[in-house]
Amino acid sequence: MDWIGRQRRRTAVLATSDLARLAAVLDRPEAPDVVPPAWHWACLAEPVRRSDLGLDGHPRRGLFLPPIEAPRRMFAAAEMTFPGPLISGQETEVVETIAGVTEKPGASGPLAFVTLDRTFGQQGEVRVAERQTIVYTAAPPAPRAPDLEPLPPADWRRETATDPALLFAFSAATSNSHRIHYDQAYATGVEGYPGLVVHGPLIALLLLEILPPRPLTRFAFRAVKPAFAGETIVAKGRLVDGGAELWAEAGGAVLMRARAEF
Template identity: 40%
Template sequence: MSRVESFAMATLRDAEDWIGRTEERWGCLTPELAGMMSAAVSHPLSLPRDTRRGGLLPRLWHWAAFPEFVPLAQLGQDGHPELGDFLPPLAFRRRMWAAGALTFHGSLRIGERLRRKSTIRSVTPKSGATGDMVFVTVDHQVEGETGSFVEERQDIVYLHIPEVFTPPKRLPELENPDFDETVAITEARLFRFSAATFNAHRIHYDLPYAQQVEKYPALVTHGPMQAIMLMETAKRHTGVPPRRFSFRGVHPMFHNHDLRLQGKLAPNGKTMELGTATPEGYLGMTAQAEWD
């Protein structure tokens, strides 16, 4: 019996059967949707963006191009689509996007038809300070009409909901960053980003649910939104979008405090260490941007 088979799961007898499962979807970031994304992530220091058809699709915005049009009856209590179609239905009530890594080949365009092929690479059980968890790693390839494409890895973590919120260990903010910028986080911003990405996960907009069911102290600031803001700062401070980008959530960030965007460019100019930080000085997300 493999370690995966022996791990406690309610509805999945053999999680390894899901490894190699594929899914193909078609999508598009329309000018209207690009405008919604721009309004959701913009702040006073943001770069001007051309959201018209044919304009360059800002990096990471393809995340909004493949909404899941799931009927309300097929949403779970948390607002996520029910598991069991593409992702395995593991016996955990909390599911989050934990980390990711992307490589960009060329530039996608606003309004072009996109094709995404997804493959489940691995299902890995782990135990940590917060208890048992399972990481599901998914590989995506997103292709445009003119040959540009994105290679992406997503790490999704399944967790149990605790009786009380116990924050993870705090990691200190970047030391001597080249920039440290503050972005206001409000309920309206979280709602706009949820709407632009068609994300109904209630921890981002339903305060009673976030506090009473998932035991968070406040609404949770989206991880993908943090990553998009860090990507934009990397481009703004170098003038060139990164070729590769990776990120990892290390501590939940909440709507009752602002978000600090930090970055430090390596002496060779080829890599930049990035992070989102709280006013108190600990990190919510770490990231790295790379240029060839």
């Protein structure tokens, strides 16, 4: 089967309750009516039957995404634009398209990359457009080394302590059933991590939470190294021409780099 170009779409009312769950995880006092940047991750999740789940808790390979055999899956990067505001309570159409499937050599073995395009539309107009990069590998996780490269001074910073309860709540808010985020025995015994893995999208949202209150036109991030439950994630940023440079740190290592454009 040619997987590139494969598409699925669904339409439903964007529920305020979806936003309320994510607002609680991010410790906001109430759910917003206008969907903040990247909060679409908590909206209109595709329901998946238990019989369609794979060993890792994700939907089985080959249902919508291609049947890649490499056992470890990571949300490696995303780029999104915000042509208009998503409003809660309105009928919303989600369209997902497989834009690319490529294989590349890696330092510890071959890597498979799947590029997934997603749009969220209301009243016939696209309000959020996102391109996700998902990477699959059979290589065991490498030990996380501290960074030696000096970082620029930050204009702002915020620390967030992580624990299994936070990870479980974020998994529930975003309908993410990947077991590395809540099943300690699976994360350590099967996938070989030293502990429960903090979600890449959660780290990205922590970066967005510290931005000055300005309308965003674009946000992009790239995951660099994993973080684990029990660590404190330090979100940092600084203003640059046209936007902000953002990064997240834990244990002396840079976890994620991001760019926001106003």
